[in-house]
Amino acid sequence: MLVFPLLPPLIRRPAGRASALARVVCGAACLVLSALPGASAATAPSTAAPVAASAPSAAAPAPRVLRYAFPTAETGFDPAQISDLYSRTIAAHIFEAPLTYDYLARPARLRPQTAAALPEASADFRTWTFRLRPGIYFADDPAFGGRRRELVAEDYVYSIKRLYDPRWKSPTLGLLEGSRILGLSELRQQAIQGQRPFDYDAPVEGLRVLDRYTFQLRLAEPAPRIHYYFADGAMLGAVAREVVEHYGDEIMAHPVGTGPFLLAQWRRSSRIVLARNPGFREERFDAEPPADDPVSQAIAQRLRGRRLPLLDRVEVSIVEESQPRLLGFLNAEHDLLDRLPPELSPPILPHGQLAPHLQKKGVQLERVAGVDITYAYFGMENPVVGGYGPAQVALRRAIALAYDAQAERQQMRKGQMLPAQSIVPPGVSGFQAGLRTEMSQQDLPRALALLDLYGFADRDGDGWRERPDGGPLHIEFSSQTDQISRQQQELWKKAFDALGLQATFRIAKWPEQLKASRAGKLMMWSVSWSAATPDGAYFLDLMYGPNKGQANHARFDLPEYNRLYRQQSSLPDGPQREAVILQMKKLGVAYMPYKVVGHRMINDLMHPWVIGYRRHPFLRENWRYVDVDPEAQARAGVAR
Structure with a gap:
């Protein structure tokens, strides 16, 4: 049975969510964090540890608990079955x-x-x-x-x-x-x-x-x-x-x-609680930060030799909408904001710097370039947008050229994204900084010319194009209900309308879309892919034919690409492998199974009582290295 969360009050004083958000976005003068005392004990589920109303006694030290929110629901926890x-x-x-x-x-x-x-x-x-x-x-x-x-x-x-x-x-x-x-x-x-x-x-x-x-x-x-x-x-x-x-x-x-x-606890699509494993072996904090990174140096000095994990518990809520997630952090209901929603970043990061009123409260900012890609894929086995013939390739390239990727990067994501030239992002092998392709371009005249040239025309005068054989042409784009997905739908609708392509949007929850995508049932879907290793082949996997239904959700299967994939996989790192990867990336641009929009900038926010947090490009299990200081929470008036 699916259990959906009831969102707790976001501001203690009587005010609606809209007015609370208005106070957030008005900037430094609002002093939003004056409401930092945090959530009441009533917001905690009955199955969780009780929230203390006063400072714990010396005999019962306060548990060290990290609380934050996922923007998307989980699917489960079996390594053999998960990929999200x-x-x-x-x-x-x-x-x-x-x-x-x-x-x-x-x-x-x-x-x-x-x-x-x-x-x-x-x-x-x-x-x-x-x-x-x-x-x-x-x-x-x-x-x-x-x-x-x-x-x-x-x-x-x-x-x-x-x-x-x-x-x-x-x-x-x-x-x-x-x-x-x-x-x-x-x-x-x-x-x-x-x-x-x-x-x-x-x-x-x-x-x-x-x-x-x-x-x-x-x-x-x-x-x-x-x-x-x-x-x-x-x-x-x-x-x-x-x-x-x-x-x-x-x-x-x-x-x-x-x-x-x-x-310790799981309410599907609502709440996940991890507790310290009491049988975990003795392991001590030991890391080697770069000499030129004073923040990491300070973390290493403060935590070196302490027994891991430092936390007693991690409590994760599922909060899909951006505004409640941000407000939950600002009200100290969450200790960490993993990835500040880009559409809400202007008042939080004016000119790329943490807002002064947040600095005064001791809020910390971790800002890094994500080793990832955000893209929309075309189902290559779909009879409408799939296939490898010239007309089918022209349709995908026309749609990709019509999409205003710059508007997504600058307006929707508020400049918190870098343009993409291929499926391989910065930060992994196979990325070439000087590469320029049509992947990052918007060129509506060229897109229209491609459709005209290959016979996609409005033959019945209803304002919508048909296929070259006269059959109906209808695009179905899959998406979610959250705010940024709705904004993205508007951008894609503008592209489809400009091309004279009739389109509808298939809206469902993330886990449902993921299940359908793995089965090859989606025509188009927009998602992201984050690095798990320093090897760029992790992204090349997205177009390798034998990976259909696994990493390759587009189900792209081109013999020449598959041959090059196998060739690069056996080569050591070096110029020869880089040359093969370049050929593969160019095939990805030419056949366009994926319209790669950009590489996200990641802005994580932490309250001052969070110690030791650093985002690693590939390491996911970083909670063992993070600490929460209950005394600092108490000084800030946060009751847990």
């Missing part, structure tokens, strides 16, 4: 991969997590050996029958195999399948063809347990960067077989990992 950012963010704090990233090092640097050291790679990058640290345990769960369950190499072997099991329909399978772990694809095909269920106990040449704490990959092709995937707990975090067999199809709601947090 918000589900993956939760899962990454519960499950642990063998590797992780140094929290403060820039550029990003891998380090061992459950592994004893970085993996050993053969000279040809076809064999990778991972050795684990003994004495790491899963969180207690009834599935273990009351015994303490140690993490062993077999758990990672099992977790990798689950991605190949067709039962789970893993959306991330393609990330590994391109490396061709010897024998696993064949085992998967046997299950798909109905010869027998997926056999987890069958020996696989390319995935072997060497001893209790060591496992090895053997690949058909060189894979110089495959180890990056083993730093993603939301994809390759260890899952215990007993847990999966115990919960079966309910596994999305029962995540059990070795990480610092466990799932």
Whole structure:
């Protein structure tokens, strides 16, 4: 059953949301944060820890709780089944991969997590050996029958195999399948063809347990960067077989990992609570910040040596609308605002700087260029916008050229976005700063000429174009109900109208759209894709044919692109690989399965009692490194 949230009062004094927002957007003179005392105890669900009405006694120290909101609902927490950012963010704090990233090092640097050291790679990058640290345990769960369950190499072997099991329909399978772990694809095909269920106990040449704490990959092709995937707990975090067999199809709601947090409460699409894992091993804060980054240096000095996780609990609400999410932060109902909504940024970040009235309150700003893309895709198997013939390509390119991407970047997102030239963003391998393509252009005359040239004409005089064969031409664009989606719909409607293309918008909740998109049922949809590794191939995956229904929601499948994809995947980083990636990006522009609009600027806001927060370009499990100071909250009059 879906439980939807009742939004708590946003301002303590009697005022409606509209008037409260007006006070926010009027600027520094409003002193919005004068209402900072926070939410009342009545806003807390009855199942959560009670909110203290007064300062706790010395014998009962106040819990260290981080509260903030997701703008989009989660789908679940099973690494084999999830791909959306918000589900993956939760899962990454519960499950642990063998590797992780140094929290403060820039550029990003891998380090061992459950592994004893970085993996050993053969000279040809076809064999990778991972050795684990003994004495790491899963969180207690009834599935273990009351015994303490140690993490062993077999758990990672099992977790990798689950991605190949067709039962789970893993959306991330393609990330590994391109490396061709010897024998696993064949085992998967046997299950798909109905010869027998997926056999987890069958020996696989390319995935072997060497001893209790060591496992090895053997690949058909060189894979110089495959180890990056083993730093993603939301994809390759260890899952215990007993847990999966115990919960079966309910596994999305029962995540059990070795990480610092466990799932304490979940009201679907409403509220997620993580609690400190009491059985988490002893781990201390240890990071190596750049010498020229004083903020990270100060964090490292303050937190070095403290036992992780620093927090007792993380409470996440789902607040889809931008205004309530911002007001929730300004009223100290949330400690952190993850990604300031760009449409609300002008009064908060005038001239790119934090507003003076917020600075006086000690609010902190973390501003970074996101390693991501925002795009609209065309369903390449859709009979209206899909296909590879000249007329079909012309239709997609005309729609892309008619869309006012600059208006989205400057007006809708208030300048908090950089223009995109291809599907690969800055901050990963394969990005070329000097590249210029029509991806970032708006050219309505050229768009109209393309449609005229290829026979898309208004033959019956109703004001709308038909297909070259005279058949009806109707565009269906999928979207959501939130404010920024509504603004985006207006921009796309202007583009369709300018081209004489009849269009409607299919509105649904994010999880519903995601499910339909994976099944190939959407004609067009606008979403974002964020980096999980420093490798640009994570974005090239979006157009690789075998990834259809996984990362490749457009279901683009071009033989030449697929050939180049396989070529670059086996090449080491360097000029030769960069040249191949450039060819791939140009094919993406030419065939236009994705209209990439831009790369977002990310502005995170924190109250002064939040300690140690730094946004990492690839690391999702950063909550173990963040602290909340209850004494500072008390001084600010925030009751929790």
